[in-house]
Amino acid sequence: MARATDLIEAIRTSPAIADDALRAAQLGSDAAPVDLRAMTAAARVLGLDPAEFCVERVAAMHLIPVFRDALRVRGASVGVHRASPGHPETNHPAQGHPAPPGHPEPDEPSDRFDPDLRNLFLARAKRMRCRVFVGGRLEGSGFLVGPDLVLTAWHVVRRAIRSGSTDVTDVSVRLADGRVFHVAPHLAYSSECGTAELLQHAPGSDADVAGKHDVVLLRLKERAARSLGYAELPESAPSVTDARSIYLLDFPAGWDRGFGQGRASSIRDLTTRLQHSVKTDGGSSGGACFDSEYTLLGLHQGRYGSKRKDGKWQAGRLVPLSAFYEGIRPAVTTAIRPAALWRLGDGLEHPVVGRDHFIEAVAAAGEPATRVRGVRLKRRDPTTVDDDQTGFGFSARILEELLQRRVGRHVLIRVPLDQLLDDVAVDIAIRARAAGFAVDAGDGLDGATLAARLDAAAGDRTAWVFVDDASRQLTESGRMHLESFxxxxxxxxxxxxxxxxxxxxxxxxxxxxxxxxxxxxxxxxLVVDYVGTFSAADVRDYLTAALESVGVEPNPDLIESHAEVALIDRPHVNGAYPTAVLADIAPQLGKVLKLLGGAALRAEGGG
Incomplete structure (x- = not known):
């Protein structure tokens, strides 16, 4: 827990951040929030130190934990002591003697770390790693490098690779949220390992593994949850010339035994492989290796050296990112998740929760060359009455907002089947004309002819026909027209x-x-999307998307905690909450976003 001196130092060194965090900490209070300027003025009248007075008042309001978290998510280093000129408490060597005037602050030792930055990395790291299966059998570890991309070792999935191709069969991954995702047949990138490496022999030179990096890039059939995040590629691959600390994200023998920590160093006469000191086991292959700056360094490949007396191998072997960086970069940099739509309108009253599947399907259908021609919305319980705030009507509002981003090239035609119509085709044609498409709505128009005429009238635009659920049963003629169309x-x-x-x-x-x-x-x-329920993961994704939209890096642990609190005592069936609950928790989620998002979200309405 942060000490009072830590908070005092944060206020002194980062007053603007402290003021923002102070306002955020008071959200939800009946009293008007007090800013740092008012605190400072009051402290001077009383002859007190402004920073110390502020912390005392925050403590009196029982807001120390909230204030601390608000400081941390805004980038303030709470709990890390660094020399700060002019502050007697910190401007001295360890012995307590004042530093000589003009004496420069010494460089930080290499074994020092920022605990806040490290904690944020660890929170993200445990969510991006995954297990890789072939035919239902665990084969190794992997990690997300994009919303639908997993990086692992080639030898982990080699049994699933079709001979003479870069296609795989029956490969799946289990992500940190417990969901299992199937892998698309075609690999986004593939580079086999050296022949000797299959026999657990390390290469003797770069020539032995020229062009062979033991890496594959798996593409998931669905995008992973936004809140899981993924490892970002650095602007350039780091090089390793001297020994450095590393973290290994793996599942030894398939078990979650935390992260491995050790040292990585170069191997004589070899630049395309490195050795490391982390103890590993079967199932560790493909695990991500990060350096002490939390930059992706490479992936674990196998064992290195000889066995010790206890039967364990002396060292591990990893493939540095520099060996395959240019190979995976094109696929990774183009694997972009569609722009998040986390709310309707400008306020916080209408959160878009649990609709990423629908949004991504619309994005896919909007591409010029695609097999996805739209979405079929189905209720998980067809007997429920649709709610315009959460169900089909809300979906139409989401679609309208998404199409507006395309600046007139995609036009919505909404067709409510709320009347008993025999000639549905004519009704669609009339609505298409109202939307700006010159479609002949003459008598005797059948569904297939209507589709051809509307397609021709669209020109360089795309017509999106949203057919609303019928409030009464279709006539036989109306059903046939609709099926034909x-x-x-x-x-x-x-x-x-x-x-x-x-x-x-x-x-x-x-x-x-x-x-x-x-x-x-x-x-x-059509992509099928079921409506009617949402999950805790959907709430986490909503909070993540909202914070990312205003440039705030989400803290996964904080988001998970706030999502759990919002859903306490809410009705659910096996973790599936009815969408009607969203209206109840929307104000609470709005307050969370104002707390975590700072000034960028505090001015928003709602919540």
Missing amino acids: VGAALECEHLRLVIAGLETVQFGGLEFSSAGAASGEGSRG
Whole structure:
């Protein structure tokens, strides 16, 4: 826990940050918040030190933990003592003697670390690592390097690689949130290991493993949760000439035994492999290695040296990032998650929680060449009545907001099936004309003809037809018109569909579990998205996206704690909360964002 002196030092060294954190700590109080300027003025009247007075008042309000966390998430180093000119408490050597005037502050020893930065790294690291399976059997470790990319060792999945290709079969990963994701058949990058390395023999020179880096980049069929984060590639791969501290993120023998910590150093006459001192086991291969600056250094490959008397190997071997950096960089830098839509409007009253699947499907359908032609929304419980704030109506509002970002190139046509219509095609044509498409709505128009006419009228635009769930049963003629229109629209280049409800109607085309499942060649179809519930992970993703949108680096541990508090005593079934709960927790989540997001979110309405 932070000491009072730590908080006092933070106020003195970072008054602007302290003022922002002080305001945030008082959110939710009935009284008007007191800023640092007012605290300073009061302290001077009383003849007290402003920073000390401020901490005393914060303690009196029982806000020390909140104030401390608000300082930390804003970048203030709370609990780390560094020399600060003019502050007698810290401006001295360890012996307590004043430093000579003009004497420069000594460089920090290499074994020193910033505990706040380290804690943030550890919180992120435990979420980005994963286990890799082939045919349901654990084969090694890996880690996220993008929203849908996992880096691991080539030999971990070599049994699954089809002969003479870069395709894999039956590979899956289990992420830190417990979810299992299947891997797409085509590898984003692949480089096999040396022949001798398959026999646990280290290469003797770079020539032995020229172009062989023992690395694969797996692409998941779905994107991982936003709150899990991923390892970012540095601007350039770090080089290792001298021994340095490392952290290894692995699962020895498949078990979670925490992180490995040791030293990495070069190997004589070899630059494409390094040795390290972390004890590993089967299942560690593919684990991420980070240096003491928390920069990705490479991945663990296998053993090195000879066995000791206790049967353990003397050292481990890792493949440095510098060996394959240029190989994976193109895929990693283009694996960009669609821009987050975490709220509707400018305030905090309408959070978008648990809709990343829908948003990513819309983004995929918006691409010019794609098998995804839209989304099919289904209720987890078809007997429930739709809620405009959370269900199909809310989905239409999300879609409208997403299309507005495309500046007129994508146009929404909303078709509410709230009347008993025999000629659904004519009704869609009339609504298309109202949206600016010159479609002939003459009598006798069938669904397939309508799709062709609307596609031609779109020109260089894309028409998104959102069909609302029917409030009453469709007539037989209306159902046939709609089925005909959907089947034809799937093949039109300028048409996209969102079908909300109508669970009993069978439409043509494929149904994809995710946008990633539609990769490669094949028939077109719609991504299925179920509405009606959300999870704690969705709340974490919402908070993460909101903070990232205003340039605040999320602290995973803080986000997890706030999400848990928001959902305490809320009704759920096996962790699935009804979307009606969102209206109850939205004000609380708004206060959390104002606390963690600082001035950028405090001015927002709601919450």
